Structures are given as structure tokens and as C-alpha cells.
Amino acid sequence: MKGRVRTGAHYWTGDIACAEGALAAGCMFFGGYPITPATEIAEHMSERLPEVLGTFIQMEDEIAAMAAILGASWAGAKSMTATSGPGFSLMMENLGLGICTETPCVVVNVQRPGPSTGLPTLGAQGDMMQARWGSHGHYEIIAMSPCSPQETFYQTIEAFNLSEIYRVPVLIMTDEIVGHMSEKVIVPDAKDIVILNRPKPKGKKENFKPYAAGRNGIPPMPSAGEGYNVHITGLTHDERGYPVMTPEAQVEMVQRIVDKIRNNCHDIIKTESHLLEDADIVVVSYGISSRTSLSAVYEARKCGIKAGLLRLITVWPFPCEEIRALAKRVKGFVTVEINLGQIHLEVERCSEGKAPAILVGHPGGTIITPDDVLKVLKEAF
Amino acid sequence: MQPDHPLNDLLRKDRIPHIWCSGCGIGTIFSACLNAIKASEIDLSKVVMVSGIGCSGRGAGYINVDSFHTTHGRAIPFATGMKLANPSLHVIVFSGDGDLFAIGGNHFIHAARRNIELTVICVNNLNYGMTGGQAAATTPNRAKTTTTPLGNPESPFNLPLLAYASGATYVARWTMLHTRDLTNSIKEALQKKGFSFIEALCPCPVNYGRRNKLRPLDVFKAYQQKSIVKNGANPIEIDADSDKGIIVGKFIDTERPTYTEMYNKIYRSKG
Known part of the structure; x- marks a missing residue:
């Protein structure tokens, strides 16, 4: 085996x-x-x-x-x-x-x-x-x-x-x-290899509340067959897991499942920086496009263009704070992605008008080459 | 002091009263299911109920075992994942005809074909009750519903035939008046390995009956007077939409290897 x-x-x-x-x-x-x-x-x-x-x-x-x-x-x-x-x-x-x-x-x-x-x-x-x-x-x-x-x-x-x-x-x-x-x-x-497992409930099984928030807003999770007699539904539910058809229950449930991610963004979001310290043009990219973008950034540096790359390892939740901070000090952003502007919209949103953002995009079927990116880095800003 | 209801330990009492209308048969079928679970003597901590969406889909919300109220039509594939990931669980799918046979029809035939060890109980009330009485895949030809105001131009599925043709190893049909037979069938199905299917005919006076000149008692009387018990009947001859009578009974009770058995044999036997 x-x-x-x-x-x-x-x-x-x-x-x-x-x-x-x-x-x-x-x-x-x-x-x-x-x-x-x-x-x-x-x-x-x-x-x-x-x-x-x-x-x-x-x-x-x-x-x-x-x-x-x-x-x-x-x-x-x-x-x-x-x-x-x-x-x-x-x-x-x-x-x-x-x-x-x-x-x-x-x-x-x-x-x-x-x-x-x-x-x-x-x-x-x-x-x-x-x-x-x-x-x-x-x-x-x-x-x-x-x-x-x-x-x-x-x-x-x-x-x-x-x-x-x-x-x-x-x-x-x-x-x-x-x-x-x-x-x-x-x-x-x-x-x-670090392996993490779901939080498990401790204590008594009777009247167990499967959606009572635990640490970080995350409820401990029993499995079927462990004797907790949980009820789990896709309807809006309370801590007991029971359906509650009110706006108040909706606020409580949705706010918690949104907040458990939002409040832990610092732990979840991962990015990688290349030559960002002194960059005045920031390429934002992810996946395969971030590889071709990195080549373009190195080429641009050879031409005297102070380009850098912010590579998104997690794309969602979006690293709003990093883009906001960069927008205050750079000339502009170039988003590289194989679509016609999706993460680009997020870069525009988070730069809050403090730095312009340009898209190098393609509707798909091919990679975006380093030359495609380099051309824009040379001409933009 | 009021004596305890004999099914109290299996009910989420804090969720009662239930949502089902007066004259509805789901409660009776649900009770039969709970009685069958008790009679089967299966360890209750290993019993799971999975439901889809609709009036019958609310069943999972009232039983005091691990219970999952999933998306519309998807109870069977959810239950499939659960059963395969932990074969020690006894997984019951309790849902309605619209959920299991229109939006979920594809999942039903494939789970039966694979012989996944599930007990599927279909409450068949001939229409979509929760949304106010629309035509379903089980609505009789010419019957009136809110989406067939002049009569249903389509023909209904014969559910036991569909289950049999798809590969189910246990197939039965009862009306909600046949509570003992229904309970016994569910108990048998729970104790049997393989994919089991039980159709339970159920009145829906509020949404189906009143549009088809069927008062609640008319339906009960029809169940009483027109039902013909034919155990072992050929599923091809038990059309629910028949004027000849409502054929009920246990039609199929057979054996063939389950998915898990075949998977273990083929994939896990090589040390």
C-alpha cells in the first residue's frame, strides 16, 4: 500500500x-x-x-x-x-x-x-x-x-x-x-506538513447547539453518528440549528458567517511581493498570469522602469489593505489576468482613485506573455 | 399529568407544532417512519435523516436524531456522500414527490442503480404543496393544479416501476391509511442492505384536493375502498393513475451487491 x-x-x-x-x-x-x-x-x-x-x-x-x-x-x-x-x-x-x-x-x-x-x-x-x-x-x-x-x-x-x-x-x-x-x-x-482539523465539540451532548460561536466566531462541529442529534439546514437558523424566519435571525446568522472570515483576514490572506520596496508601478496578478508578470517586471527593471509585483496567493478575501497602502505611494497599478477585468475591478476599488489602474487582460485561450505586460509597463504612466 | 407520547424521545418537541396543514397525511407517514425506526432497534445515534425541500422535506426538522435539511432535490446525493464516508450510519431520505422525482429525479435513478444503502421514503401527495399546489411529475393526467388550470396534459411517473427499473432492491407502496403495513415496510427497509424505496400516498386537501373536488374524507375513503394489496405485483402493472384501483404492497425484495460491497471488493482488497 x-x-x-x-x-x-x-x-x-x-x-x-x-x-x-x-x-x-x-x-x-x-x-x-x-x-x-x-x-x-x-x-x-x-x-x-x-x-x-x-x-x-x-x-x-x-x-x-x-x-x-x-x-x-x-x-x-x-x-x-x-x-x-x-x-x-x-x-x-x-x-x-x-x-x-x-x-x-x-x-x-x-x-x-x-x-x-x-x-x-x-x-x-x-x-x-x-x-x-x-x-x-x-x-x-x-x-x-x-x-x-x-x-x-x-x-x-x-x-x-x-x-x-x-x-x-x-x-x-x-x-x-x-x-x-x-x-x-x-x-x-x-x-x-502542517495538518489542521475542524474544531470539535467538548462537553455534554444533550441540547447541543451546533451554531453557537466558538473561538474566532467558529462553532465546533460534530459529525453525524457522534450522538449530538444536530439539525442542520440551509434555511436561516439560530444557534440550535433550527429554522427561524425573521430578519433578526438573518442578521445574526449572516453577520457571523461573514465576520468569521472578515475578522480573520490577517490570518487568511497571503500575498507575495517582488521588488515592491521602491516600485512606482505595481503589477497585481495571480495564478499563471503572475508568472509571466514576474518576467515582465524583471525585464522592465532592466529598462530602468521601477516595476514590482504583488502576487495574490489567496485572491478572496481580497487584500484591500495592501492595495490601499500601495495606492498612496505609487504611480499606478497594472492588473494582469486572463479575463477582461475582474480582479482589476477590485484593484480599482481599493486604490480609491489615489493611483490609476490599467488592465492587461485577454478573454482566454492563451497566456498573457511577458511582452504583453512589458509593453504596457513601458507605455503607461 | 399528561402521559408522554410514545415517540417523544424521537421528536424535537421544541419544534412542535409542525407546519403541516389539517388533513395532510405527512404527519401519519412521519409517525410510521419514527415507529419503524424504534421497532428496528437500530442504535439511534447511528440513524440519520436527510430531507430535501418541500412540505415533506421538513421531516428532518422534527426528528431528534442527526438530521439534514438540504437543497431542493439534493437529499439523495448528500445522503450518498454521508453513507459512503461513514458506512456505519443508517441513512434515511424522507422527502416529497416533487423533490425526489422532478428536480431530484436524476439523483434517484443513479443512487438506485449504484445500490447505495439508503432508505428512501417518498411522500407522494401528487403536487407541490409547499409552493401552493403546482403540477408535479406525479400529478395524474387531467388533474387541476395552479399551473395546469385546465387539467394536466402530462402523465405521471409510476414511482415503484421507476425504482425497480433503476435497480432498487426493495420497493413498496402504501397509502397513509395503511399505517401498520407502511411502518413494517420502513422497518424492513431499514434492516435491509441496499437501496430501498417506499412510496407513501398522501392526501393534500388544501392544495390538491380542493382543486380536484376531493374533500379530505373522499381521499381517505378512496384509499380504504380502492386500495388492493398485491404483494409481489409486477411494478409495470401498478400504475398509480389507474381506475382499476390503487395497487399497494411490497413489490420487490431482492439482493444484489451494494456500492460499498463492490467498492471494497474491487478497490480495497489488494493489501
Whole structure:
């Protein structure tokens, strides 16, 4: 039997690195549905999960896949699904159930260009706003965006950890390019991988209140079968988990599930800075586009342009404070992403008119090259 | 002092009164389900009820075991994930005809095909009650609903036939008047491995009955007078929309390997 953590150096695609990261994080259940360019994650999990006594099932559609991972999570298993645009759209319904019932799980979107069936075999970053607002109602979500197979491995572990401790579905917004590229991936020793688990209830089981806020606003989570007799509903509910159809209950519930993310932004948000100390042009990018952007920043420096890169490792929640602080001292921002302006809107919003923001975008099907970015860095501002 | 209700320990008393209308049959079917759970002697901490959305979907909110009120139509895939992740749980899906067979129809046939160990109880009241009486996938041909004001142009599913054709290993149909038979069927289904399906016919006087000239007692009388118990009947011959009578009974009780058994055998046996 192969172990959970395949310590060593590997030559993996982003999709395989994602699956291996999930296993290293303790994933025990995968519910999936085939879709290019995410299928390899399901295929790899179908082979690997039984080796660690986990369960794989190919469901009848992505609606069912998302529902199944929520059910599995309430049975106590760390669970995951992986999809791309059309499937991500179908998952939005039960993603909302996961948010409302505070169910830990990980959803991977290996993005391809849309709208609709779009370009199934090519890359894009066009689902970033869907990741933020795709399910109905007001909520906060956590989304990450890896730029390489190695980072996909680590981010998948981090996604499981964040999902467990904040009791929220966490999205990994990768793309076809990272998903299908093969690179060296180093897997550390199992003892060097930090694994975090959901808070569990202590004390008496009678009259247990499944939504009474614990530390950081997060309620401890029992599993089905542990004797807590919980009632869990997607209706607006009180601390007991019982439906309460009033605006007051809505305020209490929604405010808490929003605040548990907002109040812990400092712990959740991760960015990486390149040459930002003295930069007067700041490139903001994430995922595959942040790699090509970094090349452009180095090229620009050679031309005497003081460019720097703010790379978003978590995209949601958005690093508003960092953009605000930079806006006060830089000439302008350049957002690089494979869509026609999504995170760009956030950069504009957070710069509050103190520094202009320019988009280098593309509707999808190709990467944005370093030259595309460099050209703008040379001409702008 | 008022004596305790015999099902008190299985009810969330602090959630009573329930939302179901006078003359509705869901409460009777729900009681049959609770009695069956008791009679099955299964460890209650391992019993889980999963519901979808609708009047019957509220069942999960009244039972005092781990209970999950999910999204519309999605109780079965949620229950599938739960059962596979912890096979020691006894997972009951309690929901309505609209939830399980229109929006959730695809999930139903696939869970039956896979032979996931679930006990699915469908309260069939022939319409969407919660939203005020619209046509469902079970509404009889020509019946009036708020969305078929001149009569239903469609034909209903024969639910036991659909369950059988999809691969269910236990299939029964009772009316809510057949409480003992219904209770017994649910108990049998709970004690059986594999995908079990029980259809429970249920009056909806407020939303279905009054548009179809069926007073509450008319429906009870029809259940009493027109029901024909035919255990082992061929599911193809038990159309619910039949003038010949309402065929009830246990139609299918068979064995085939469950998903978990096959998965363990094929995937987990290699050391």
C-alpha cells in the first residue's frame, strides 16, 4: 500500500499535484464528474484514495458531486471535488448550502474560457468573480490561485486547513495551463506538513447547539453518528440549528458567517511581493498570469522602469489593505489576468482613485506573455 | 399529568407544532417512519435523516436524531456522500414527490442503480404543496393544479416501476391509511442492505384536493375502498393513475451487491 504523502521529487502536472496535495492534507472522500481540464484530478483520486482507505465516487453530475462532498464532510471525512467552468456553475447551488451550514470542503476549479462551453482544452481566469459571488445571497469565501504544480500541491493542503478551521468551502482557482503543465514537485516528509482539523465539540451532548460561536466566531462541529442529534439546514437558523424566519435571525446568522472570515483576514490572506520596496508601478496578478508578470517586471527593471509585483496567493478575501497602502505611494497599478477585468475591478476599488489602474487582460485561450505586460509597463504612466 | 407520547424521545418537541396543514397525511407517514425506526432497534445515534425541500422535506426538522435539511432535490446525493464516508450510519431520505422525482429525479435513478444503502421514503401527495399546489411529475393526467388550470396534459411517473427499473432492491407502496403495513415496510427497509424505496400516498386537501373536488374524507375513503394489496405485483402493472384501483404492497425484495460491497471488493482488497 502506498502512503498518503509521497515524499520525494516528482515530475507532476498541476492536476496531479493537486490530488497529491489533497491526500497529504488528509482528504478521505472525492465526489467528482469528468470535465476537461480537471478530469485528471478525479482519475488520480480514483486510483489513490482506496490506497489510503478513502472513498472515490463519480457522481451523475456536478450538482450531485457538490452535494456528496457536503454529506461526506458531515460524516467526518475531509472531502473534495474538482471541476471546470460548466461544472463550477452547477456547483453554485450546493456551494451555498456548504457556506450556510458551515461545512468544510475543497472545490477545485481548473479554469477554462467561457461563457458556456467556451474553449474546453485551453486556459483562462474568467471565473474569479463567480468564485466570489456565484452562489446567491451575501457571504464571504476563501479562494486561492496557484501559479505552478509545486504551489498547487502546497495550496491544496492550505485550502483543506483553512476550510477546516474556518468551516467554509475553500476554492482553488487554478487554470488549464497550470493544471496541465508538468514541472518538478518536491513533496516534503509527512512530519513537515502542517495538518489542521475542524474544531470539535467538548462537553455534554444533550441540547447541543451546533451554531453557537466558538473561538474566532467558529462553532465546533460534530459529525453525524457522534450522538449530538444536530439539525442542520440551509434555511436561516439560530444557534440550535433550527429554522427561524425573521430578519433578526438573518442578521445574526449572516453577520457571523461573514465576520468569521472578515475578522480573520490577517490570518487568511497571503500575498507575495517582488521588488515592491521602491516600485512606482505595481503589477497585481495571480495564478499563471503572475508568472509571466514576474518576467515582465524583471525585464522592465532592466529598462530602468521601477516595476514590482504583488502576487495574490489567496485572491478572496481580497487584500484591500495592501492595495490601499500601495495606492498612496505609487504611480499606478497594472492588473494582469486572463479575463477582461475582474480582479482589476477590485484593484480599482481599493486604490480609491489615489493611483490609476490599467488592465492587461485577454478573454482566454492563451497566456498573457511577458511582452504583453512589458509593453504596457513601458507605455503607461 | 399528561402521559408522554410514545415517540417523544424521537421528536424535537421544541419544534412542535409542525407546519403541516389539517388533513395532510405527512404527519401519519412521519409517525410510521419514527415507529419503524424504534421497532428496528437500530442504535439511534447511528440513524440519520436527510430531507430535501418541500412540505415533506421538513421531516428532518422534527426528528431528534442527526438530521439534514438540504437543497431542493439534493437529499439523495448528500445522503450518498454521508453513507459512503461513514458506512456505519443508517441513512434515511424522507422527502416529497416533487423533490425526489422532478428536480431530484436524476439523483434517484443513479443512487438506485449504484445500490447505495439508503432508505428512501417518498411522500407522494401528487403536487407541490409547499409552493401552493403546482403540477408535479406525479400529478395524474387531467388533474387541476395552479399551473395546469385546465387539467394536466402530462402523465405521471409510476414511482415503484421507476425504482425497480433503476435497480432498487426493495420497493413498496402504501397509502397513509395503511399505517401498520407502511411502518413494517420502513422497518424492513431499514434492516435491509441496499437501496430501498417506499412510496407513501398522501392526501393534500388544501392544495390538491380542493382543486380536484376531493374533500379530505373522499381521499381517505378512496384509499380504504380502492386500495388492493398485491404483494409481489409486477411494478409495470401498478400504475398509480389507474381506475382499476390503487395497487399497494411490497413489490420487490431482492439482493444484489451494494456500492460499498463492490467498492471494497474491487478497490480495497489488494493489501
